[in-house]
Amino acid sequence: MARRYDPERRQRIIDAAIRVVGRAGIAGLSHRTVAAEADVPLGSTTYHFASLDELLVAALRQANEGFASVVRESGALTDPRCDIADELARVTGRWLAADRTGVELEYELYLAALRRPALRPVAAAWCEGVARILADRVDPVTARALVALIDGICLQVLLTGGEYDAGYTRDMLGRILARGACPEVAAGHGAVPVD
Amino acid sequence: MARRYDPERRQRIIDAAIRVVGRAGIAGLSHRTVAAEADVPLGSTTYHFASLDELLVAALRQANEGFASVVRESGALTDPRCDIADELARVTGRWLAADRTGVELEYELYLAALRRPALRPVAAAWCEGVARILADRVDPVTARALVALIDGICLQVLLTGGEYDAGYTRDMLGRILARGACPEVAAGHGAVPVD
Amino acid sequence: MARRYDPERRQRIIDAAIRVVGRAGIAGLSHRTVAAEADVPLGSTTYHFASLDELLVAALRQANEGFASVVRESGALTDPRCDIADELARVTGRWLAADRTGVELEYELYLAALRRPALRPVAAAWCEGVARILADRVDPVTARALVALIDGICLQVLLTGGEYDAGYTRDMLGRILARGACPEVAAGHGAVPVD
Amino acid sequence: MARRYDPERRQRIIDAAIRVVGRAGIAGLSHRTVAAEADVPLGSTTYHFASLDELLVAALRQANEGFASVVRESGALTDPRCDIADELARVTGRWLAADRTGVELEYELYLAALRRPALRPVAAAWCEGVARILADRVDPVTARALVALIDGICLQVLLTGGEYDAGYTRDMLGRILARGACPEVAAGHGAVPVD
DNA sequence: AATGAATGAGCATTCATTCAT
DNA sequence: TATGAATGAATGCTCATTCAT
Numbered sequence A, B, C, D: 001m002a003r004r005y006d007p008e009r010r011q012r013i014i015d016a017a018i019r020v021v022g023r024a025g026i027a028g029l030s031h032r033t034v035a036a037e038a039d040v041p042l043g044s045t046t047y048h049f050a051s052l053d054e055l056l057v058a059a060l061r062q063a064n065e066g067f068a069s070v071v072r073e074s075g076a077l078t079d080p081r082c083d084i085a086d087e088l089a090r091v092t093g094r095w096l097a098a099d100r101t102g103v104e105l106e107y108e109l110y111l112a113a114l115r116r117p118a119l120r121p122v123a124a125a126w127c128e129g130v131a132r133i134l135a136d137r138v139d140p141v142t143a144r145a146l147v148a149l150i151d152g153i154c155l156q157v158l159l160t161g162g163e164y165d166a167g168y169t170r171d172m173l174g175r176i177l178a179r180g181a182c183p184e185v186a187a188g189h190g191a192v193p194v195d
Numbered sequence E: 001a002a003t004g005a006a007t008g009a010g011c012a013t014t015c016a017t018t019c020a021t
Numbered sequence F: 001t002a003t004g005a006a007t008g009a010a011t012g013c014t015c016a017t018t019c020a021t
Helices: A009-024 A031-038 A042-048 A052-063 A066-073 A084-098 A100-115 A117-134 A140-160 A166-177 A183-188 B009-024 B031-038 B042-048 B052-063 B065-073 B084-098 B100-112 B117-134 B140-160 B166-179 C009-024 C031-038 C042-048 C052-063 C065-073 C084-098 C100-112 C117-134 C140-160 C166-179 D009-024 D031-038 D042-048 D052-063 D066-073 D084-098 D100-115 D117-134 D140-160 D166-177 D183-188
Strands: none
Touching: A009 A031, A009 A042, A009 A052, A009 A100, A031 A042, A052 A100, A052 A117, A066 A084, A066 A100, A066 A117, A084 A100, A084 A140, A084 A166, A100 A117, A100 A140, A100 B100, A100 B140, A117 A140, A117 B140, A140 A166, A140 B100, A140 B117, A140 B140, A140 B166, A166 B140, A166 B166, B009 B031, B009 B042, B009 B052, B009 B100, B031 B042, B052 B065, B052 B100, B052 B117, B065 B084, B065 B100, B065 B117, B084 B100, B084 B140, B084 B166, B100 B117, B100 B140, B117 B140, B140 B166, C009 C031, C009 C042, C009 C052, C009 C100, C031 C042, C052 C065, C052 C100, C052 C117, C065 C084, C065 C100, C065 C117, C084 C100, C084 C140, C084 C166, C100 C117, C100 C140, C100 D100, C100 D140, C117 C140, C117 D140, C140 C166, C140 D100, C140 D117, C140 D140, C140 D166, C166 D140, C166 D166, D009 D031, D009 D042, D009 D052, D009 D100, D031 D042, D052 D100, D052 D117, D066 D084, D066 D100, D066 D117, D084 D100, D084 D140, D084 D166, D100 D117, D100 D140, D117 D140, D140 D166
């Protein structure tokens, strides 16, 4: 009994869900685990969220902001003189190093959206969020490609257990940004022969 | 009783697992669902695969081949005169269009490696497999970036429900390839400079 | 459906567990057997007891009381003039004769503590419970030895299928009590010397 | 294939079973665990032992000798001048300290014999084995009581997780041996008043 | 004589959800 | 409104045993 009239309980449950997903993955999210983590009665979670999916969407929508805010807080990107490739590579490295839990959680969102259409808008917002921040410096198409490349590089690091290589990332982002730097090659999309 | 001596049972279980994941996602894969799909007794699945993870690894290893074989079969990549960016963009488009279920399955298994270390080596093999096919035409670092970018673009398509844009993809792959030709940028990061 | 709101269910499950162990041994105790015996749904047993060990502790705690209460009810022990050895031997005999099933159950749960640390505190309480009853008449060290000897004798009877010999038991308990009166022997080992 | 004609396989399986029971208890003994421990094919265990019980009896019969042989090897007991109580207490302490696995295994035998009549002769042999060794120095009845007391004391140590107290053990064994030392008290089996 | 494959029963446990209060 | 109790289904997994070879 006791704990009636707890207006922030709903929020506390969401926060707990984020911690649970961060720790054990979406597969580890259940009414029980989240109730235990939030220190609320089991019935409370089903009362505030009609289904687990509803809770999951609320949680992921909130957790969504990790990378975007890291990028936004990197004031450098707004400085027109900074090297975007270098700065993005650095920021990505910091993000990967700082809080692996948060990183895994955001990619878990990707995994989940694959099967749950309800999550697709949330996943789409992730991409757009980052792209919009870059919109002041690069055209939208390039921004989207930068996000895609960062995504792909991060996935390779996370999935293969490899080290993140900031120099490599900077160079590859640089290539995307440097459209036209080597006009004669880019023009024809020619292959780069190895020998 | 009845069905003793079924030498291909192990393979049949793997095939059934792939069908189950394709239909219901990894979350839908259980000893029971796969046993029902393969039409074998429950005990048979645990006999042939000591754990679900082991079955998942076998399934991922087999499903893994989808994109790689599409790329490999695109004989064009071995033709030194073809435009790699254009060809890769076209092949990717064909793959995405042909069998969305297969694509989703491949990415779901791929992303699952995030939480299941047992799957990581197989996920890593995915990247390397595609990169190796490109190895005849581009240096390894560039190959890895191409794979990363394709990964990122495919994910955006799958997750946002957007259309696949072959022209955009070709251009962005082209940028990565273009600068692969500029030794002063690639230098120092294991790139194989073009002489 | 049907049987919601059954406030004594928890106790009924414990009682059922004791019956199951009495009939089939600890090895025969499972959520399923106890649920069937208590006539409750399977989920009910796991709801009330988070693990089988927890149920076992509750059962042992309850079954535990058999010998202790027989001793306690033997009012004679509180009579300063009675012969403790004789009375303990008689009480032990009565306990062994009365309900062999109960005795075996008590020893089975007792011995199970060997492998299940969760049961150890309850097993320890068994010893202390009996020892405490004797505390009015003998020093604590002697009490512990009396309990140990009774334990050993009962085990021999139970395990070898031999007959219980009250005279032999009385004599041996008597020897332990007799030397309790010789301070020079007991001294130095926490014995309470008789002044 | 390969390993046909392995005349010692039966014995190797028994040895493996003892190790398994010592490590994980009787509950941990299965055809699978013992086959893995013995490094023989699963079918081999069922071939050599028609049932698990048969293997268990064979294993316990062999493991049975632990304490008895420790006592026997303590040559001191055959020296008429040695203090039996002291020597037994010391030997018991050494046994408990040396190899807790072996100790637990022997008591596991007790637990099992409670429910499996097939094991009772084995358990009875345990008691008699030790008693027989003492037969040269004390009368059979006293020998049995010594064994019972040692049993009870060991159980208390094992079950309550307490420390073994050699001095206490020597004193209590001494009381059983010292029949008649305090004739006036022993005669009447009088109680030992605390105050 | 020996064994790998097979299988159906059983295990402890977790679960989303329902519902009477 | 909020919740503890309840429950049936499902989970991964282990098992003793059988049996064709």
